Amino acid sequence: MAQYIKICFILVIAYTYIVGGSKNKSKNKLLVNRETPGPGCFCKLNGEVDDCQCKVESLDSLNNDQIYPRMKSLLSRNFFRYFKVNLHKECPFWADDSRCAMKNCAVEMCTQDDLPFGLKEEEDKESENKYIEKAQSEDCPTKADVTLGDIDTTISKESQQAFKDWTKYDDAQETFCELDDDTTGNCDYVDLLLNPERYTGYKGESPHRIWNSIYNENCFKAPDQSGYNSQSLTGMCLEKRVFYRMISGLHASISIHLSHEYLFPASTCYGTEKWGQNMEEFLRRFDHEQTDGRGPQWLKNLYFTYLVELRAIAKAAPYLEEEGYFTGDDEEDNAVKEGVLDLLNVVKQFPNQFDESKLFKGNKKEAQALKEEFRDHFRNISRIMDCVGCDKCKLWGKLQVQGMGTALKILFSGDGMGPQSTVKAGSKQKFQLRRTEIVSLLNAFGRLSSSIHAIEVFRRMIS
Numbered sequence: 001m002a003q004y005i006k007i008c009f010i011l012v013i014a015y016t017y018i019v020g021g022s023k024n025k026s027k028n029k030l031l032v033n034r035e036t037p038g039p040g041c042f043c044k045l046n047g048e049v050d051d052c053q054c055k056v057e058s059l060d061s062l063n064n065d066q067i068y069p070r071m072k073s074l075l076s077r078n079f080f081r082y083f084k085v086n087l088h089k090e091c092p093f094w095a096d097d098s099r100c101a102m103k104n105c106a107v108e109m110c111t112q113d114d115l116p117f118g119l120k121e122e123e124d125k126e127s128e129n130k131y132i133e134k135a136q137s138e139d140c141p142t143k144a145d146v147t148l149g150d151i152d153t154t155i156s157k158e159s160q161q162a163f164k165d166w167t168k169y170d171d172a173q174e175t176f177c178e179l180d181d182d183t184t185g186n187c188d189y190v191d192l193l194l195n196p197e198r199y200t201g202y203k204g205e206s207p208h209r210i211w212n213s214i215y216n217e218n219c220f221k222a223p224d225q226s227g228y229n230s231q232s233l234t235g236m237c238l239e240k241r242v243f244y245r246m247i248s249g250l251h252a253s254i255s256i257h258l259s260h261e262y263l264f265p266a267s268t269c270y271g272t273e274k275w276g277q278n279m280e281e282f283l284r285r286f287d288h289e290q291t292d293g294r295g296p297q298w299l300k301n302l303y304f305t306y307l308v309e310l311r312a313i314a315k316a317a318p319y320l321e322e323e324g325y326f327t328g329d330d331e332e333d334n335a336v337k338e339g340v341l342d343l344l345n346v347v348k349q350f351p352n353q354f355d356e357s358k359l360f361k362g363n364k365k366e367a368q369a370l371k372e373e374f375r376d377h378f379r380n381i382s383r384i385m386d387c388v389g390c391d392k393c394k395l396w397g398k399l400q401v402q403g404m405g406t407a408l409k410i411l412f413s414g415d416g417m418g419p420q421s422t423v424k425a426g427s428k429q430k431f432q433l434r435r436t437e438i439v440s441l442l443n444a445f446g447r448l449s450s451s452i453h454a455i456e457v458f459r460r461m462i463s
């Protein structure tokens with residue numbers, strides 16, 4: 001009997017060792033770092049970003065060492081932290097099918113008291129202005145001077161109307177998404193720092209319908225593809241690949257954020273929920289084996305989207321260098337300006353920028369038609385954001401799509417396309433960015449930057 005128990009014990013140990021070992025081995029397949037060859041998650045995440053002459057590794061070091069810390073500090077400033085958005089627009093495509101019931105979906109709106117002076121409604125501003133004019137010395141700027149940096153209040157009512165009409169006309173030509181701004185009404189300022197993009201529990205049919213609609217109906221697809229399975233982009237022209245990659249990059253960024261700031265349920269009835277990084281969730285979404293080999297490519301698409309927005313910021317540098325970043329607090333405004341100039345210096349020095357001049361080339365008529373199609377698809381995606389059934393997801397979805405639309409507007413405006421081209425205020429093409437476009441562009445880029453930083457966090461956790 002003792003002999004029998006001994007044999008059983010040895011067998012159990014051996015079994016545990018073999019099975020445990022193979023489990024670990026298959027785990028190790030996932031837990032590869034960049035240097036490890038073979039299938040996995042991070043091992044495929046290296047080399048050139050598709051359709052660009054830029055390596056993932058160089059973007060990692062540019063972002064994590066230089067851009068991410070600068071963005072983090074800049075985006076906490078008043079000019080960038082308040083975003084004006086309409087979360088009450090009706091979904092134009094289908095009846096709103098789901099409201100996320102979780103408390104994590106709710107968005108906290110700002111009251112007028114929460115806002116810095118430059119962002120207050122006109123009436124509140126006027127009463128405060130009287131106070132400022134009375135209390136400050138004659139050296140202080142007049143009301144007209146104070147509002148000079150504020151795009152919508154610097155000019156007479158008539159000019160403002162003319163300007164609005166002109167802008168509307170111009171936007172109809174060049175914007176890639178529908179903007180929620182002062183003209184639409186029903187907009188609220190949201191403090192982005194109080195409403196971080198993170199896990200909300202929004203899942204199931206409603207988000208799938210959104211993603212499905214984006215990829216199926218509004219993304220260009222290769223003829224043999226349907227649904228999300230856009231694995232092979234061969235046979236698609238560069239413009240269509242760019243479009244798909246940008247959307248997929250945004251999707252990857254959202255998935256990374258919800259895995260990086262995940263809400264773990266309480267482990268006991270009396271325990272509390274905890275926010276933290278969920279490696280399992282990250283791997284479920286990006287691991288080579290768990291995604292039929294598609295996850296690493298989705299991560300690469302994130303780097304692609306990052307490169308496109310990086311180039312847009314570099315191209316708009318002369319414009320952004322001239323911007324006033326007005327909030328009504330001189331000290332704050334100067335600090336923002338300094339932060340922006342510092343960021344632009346880093347962005348401009350990056351040598352391997354995305355080259356937008358490769359897009360919409362060839363036959364002029366066909367190129368123009370393709371550009372219009374590209375813009376229409378993109379505008380449609382911005383309207384689909386009104387169908388998102390979770391307010392916090394809608395907020396960040398709208399902001400990021402608007403930021404991406406602003407990046408595209410910049411890329412296809414200005415004194416031409418290609419590495420040396422730029423956009424300036426008051427240029428021939430009367431190029432202009434509204435406050436909301438600048439805020440969304442920088443915040444959208446900040447999201448991508450924070451995603452690339454989060455990949456590094458996950459990489460370190462498993463290596």
Ligand SMILES: Cc1cc2nc3c(=O)[nH]c(=O)nc-3n(C[C@H](O)[C@H](O)[C@H](O)COP(=O)(O)OP(=O)(O)OC[C@H]3O[C@@H](n4cnc5c(N)ncnc54)[C@H](O)[C@@H]3O)c2cc1C
Pocket residue numbers: 197198199200201202203204207208210211228229247248249250251252253254255258298299385388392393394396397
């Ligand atoms: C605009 C928007 C914003 C959202 N914001 C948040 C948020 O802030 N917090 C939150 O918790 N949830 C958010 N969600 C929900 C989240 O994106 C997922 O839909 C949800 O977590 C369910 O995930 P899933 O595993 O079913 O796959 P999903 O992410 O819904 O993806 C559906 C399918 O798309 C394919 N796919 C996945 N990733 C990619 C990619 N990068 N490129 C191409 N194809 C891909 C896969 O085949 C996958 O099965 C948002 C959804 C939308 C539409």
